[in-house]
Amino acid sequence: MSSPQRDEQPLDVDLVDLASPTEERNPASAELDALDARGMVDVILGEDATVAAAVQARAGEIAALVETCVEAIAAGGTVHYLGAGTSGRLAVLDAVELAPTFNADPSMVTAHLAGGDGAFLTAVEGAEDSREAGAELVRSRCRAGDVVIGLAASGRTPFVAGALEEARAAGMPTALISANPRAALAPLADHPILLDVGPEVVTGSTRMKAGTAQKLTLNALSTATMVRLGTTFGNLMIDVRPTNAKLVARTVRMLVQASGQSPQRAAEVLQAAEGSVRTALVALLSGAEVPAAREALERFPRDPHRRGDPAGIRSAVDALRAPGTAP
Template sequence: MSNPRRDPSRLDVDLVGLASPTEERNPASAELDTLDARGMVDVILGEDATVAAAVQARSAEIAALVETCVAAIADGGTVHYLGAGTSGRLAVLDAVELAPTFDADESMVTAHLAGGPGAFLTAVEGAEDSAAQGAQLVREQCREGDVVIGLAASGRTPFVASALEAARAAGMPTALISANPAAPLAPLADHAILLDVGPEVVTGSTRMKAGTAQKLTLNALSTATMVRLGTTFGNLMIQVRPTNEKLVARTVRMLVQASGAEPEEAARVLEDAGGSVRVALVALLSGTDARASAAALEDFPRDPRRIGDPAGIRSAVAALGG
């Protein structure tokens, strides 16, 4: 998909004619500049309040993509986010925050921003129009068993289009997250998550409702994926690495919340477990020592196919008679 760099001073009639909700005028904000600050804020937040429902309406599609991502990561594959501008920056934000929350690394989920890492802080002119860059990125950095997820508010970004085409040609599962229900790129996606958020408060400013919708979608997608991979016990993070005093305190508090033990006991067991939250949790819940708990967990490693107990904590506790 070639797309030579256009002269920005020349009118591209084809682009002007393309329909996209993000480019339409929003009647609710048609007189935005005539309002006082309170009036503007009320209009903006009133429109933002509609976004969660638009994302909720696509929950089935998001859940299907979760299963695809879980299967890929469990088999050693990587989930790749690709996007330009706001979409790409939100993808980077989601990917990097998985490390401190779920101890995930780039081999599990990684993000690629059109224009490279420098485009996160400074706009790179024409990066989103570089079809060659998107396809090259997939050919060089993705492999069989990976999942390629394109983010494009308009649903037609050339960088994302070429990436999805290259991924599909290589037999990789593909997905599209877009704020355009009629996204032209949807046919390239095995999972098309098309978010109907309507026109922006400021016409064309997809950092607003479209960006919020994409962030909510990524939150649900990555969190559900990580939980299915066994990184939590209930809603408690058990993959935290207690590498400083603050994290040790947080970990002890979590063990108390999960087991009902006194803080002193939880801290002692965590130390006996060599800092392993999983081992300490099983020991506290089963009433056994750290050594026996570690052995039990070897029989019940994290496994997303173990529905109801992907972390293996409940199974290990039951095996120990807890």
Template sequence: MSHPPRDRTTLDASLVDLASPTEERNPASTELDALDARGMVDVILGEDATVAGAVQARAGEIAALVEVCVQAISAGGTVHYLGAGTSGRLAVLDAVELAPTFDADASMVTAHLAGGHGAFLTAVEGAEDSTAAGAELVREQCRPGDVVIGLAASGRTPFVGGALEAARAAGMPTALISANPQAELAPLADHPILLAVGPEVVTGSTRMKAGTAQKLTLNALSTAMMVRLGTTFGNLMIDVRPTNAKLVARTVRMLVQASGQSPQRAAAVLEAAGGEVRVALVALLAGAEVEAAAAVLEQFPRDARRVGDPAGIRSAVAALDARS
């Protein structure tokens, strides 16, 4: 079995010779500084345009990981993202945005950044080089039934390697999202998602194409995961938290889009339902009273095993229709 790199506090000469697409020079941008602003932007965006295809090529692997994560969350487990630098910050961004969008919380998906929360705004020197820190984090914060997903653009970050090795030793499913098709840490992942995005426009600047590829991967992974868990009706966010005026208006608009009812009718039913979007939606779709909608929804809670209707909305409406 391949093992993650040891902690490094001094230059390791092997790193200089270690091949990685993220460290290679991009022939499309070798004269980048000689271009005018428009030329620079054209080169940057031209390279960015290739990223989506690289992620699409790994759709099967992403989908397989979705199912693993859905199974874990449904059983009470947690999906843990771990990363350093840009990769870790993207992990944090994805995890925290699931709360307002899908009413998810840290018991479902959470993120850990090498160096702690303070490293989100200020780089913590050497944090990514500690294999022991990654392993310790997993031993302290993860438990059987959880899923551990490491993000490492280079595919060799020691912090991520330590975490994956500790997770695998504890029997947890593991995954790696990397921009290196030959990622050193891939053998530690049950689900390696290796994105062939090629060299960066600015050599080694993995906040660019590698970062974009990781963000696209996380977008697909977490969104599909949440939809499979029953947090949407079609493509509508029925579990969105209406915490401000914009989201309240979006909630009413969503009910209108789903039911074809007027905004006034949708707003009135939502108010009668005490702001419970699911109840209001079933009442509008079935033409039923709020009380009846609430009662029948208790029979059809969110369930990822209910193929075609994980949210339970269609089943609840059908049950009410059958009674009328």
């Protein structure tokens, strides 16, 4: 497969400006190579300790993007992550982990890495420099009602620029997650999330603080989105896929934690519910039989607009416990 060609046409935004906090020298690590191992680790971790605060400072912007993502997915749209290098790999990691945790699939959240899937393990030279590749990806993979989120530590990656420009022209909501507070691509994003993490310990190595900041941002964004879509009961993963022994045990433990019932009783009801954690949970919490619990859940499906109970579990239990309702 041939490598993507570099675009020679000038961009509408200044993508050749090399000014970026991640490219500046960090005075805290100026003599990094002269330190012993403990000294190096102390400097690295000391800088890492500042990252969470930088992400927390953008909590409002992240929350606004959560609401946009929730509305899109609830209406049948898809959230698309796009990035290159470390940023793109972190996007792929976040998207694929949503499947076992929240029973999500690519129709809800999916990630696209510059250079294709093979670029996850092997760098594809020049992939990030193709503005047209980003635009073509949006034209071919995205549709009205989708959300396009670009990840670019420097805030100027041409691949991300092309994707955001194409998405915006098509009327799709856009976002940018960057470690540059002065990101050149920010004007292309309806939701610019600009993380001020400062210079890297190793100058320009955005796999470090910038990568950690992007990972924290994606953790908050995707988790809050999935929870608002009704995939948890409190902080319990009621849509987890029990695909191995650990997850099967976790499922029973979760029912015990939520209901206070014995493990034996939880396992018994889960079996009667044919593995449906939701149905078993409603039956255990309400004291109703499994068929009644199943019917109650059909009346209260997942709904992100049902504030305080997006999963429908509490509403189903309350309905079964209501006076005159047979358990």
